[in-house]
Amino acid sequence: MNITVTSVFVDDQAKALAFYTDILGFEPKQDVSLGTHRWLTVVSPGDTDGVELLLEPDQHPAVGPFKRALVEDGIPCTSFSVTNVQAEYERLCAAGVAFTQPPVAMGPVTTAVFDDTCGNLVQIAQLH
């Protein structure tokens, strides 16, 4: 058994694809029309055969309250690894991304948390 797809719930798939590719730097992978919505995934630029991130519609009525509760408490829905969290923080701030937590060193890892504009907070983490 292998993990090949993981997902984030997004409020708008087109907006999410733009943010996750143009701003964050992921690459589009699958884009399959499913009527109203799409099976829409992105991959890491250096690992296009690796784990895919599914940009999943958040229309289910349970998802909205779930997402809002996490965001209110500042809890990220997922975490991505970066080689230099400070550099990513500065790059994303310059691109207009809003952070709820600037880089904070915590033992073997430094993390920061930003708003993905699609209703989620996302953590970036650098292992030292």
Added chain:
Amino acid sequence: MADLYDALAAPARRTILDALCARDGQTLFELCVRLTTHHDLTLTRQAVSQHLQVLEAAGLLTTHRQGRVKLHYVDPTPLDALVTRWRRPASTPPEDPT
């Protein structure tokens, strides 16, 4: 309003104020991270949340929404009462006992 002295009596709540003084305006998530990694205080988010409610009720903490995110700020104003309550003004020296 919760009692100021009760609010400050719990070591965990004093540590939470320490953590907020390191960077004011934190989310619950960041605060829990800082308490665990910088203050060696491992509490559940629920426990931290309850401590925050006590501090807020005592007037030592305020919360503001930035978009949909709730941020916590220290308000030291009630601490003035601790200093002034038993201190005589400098201009009124204690009366000489007669």
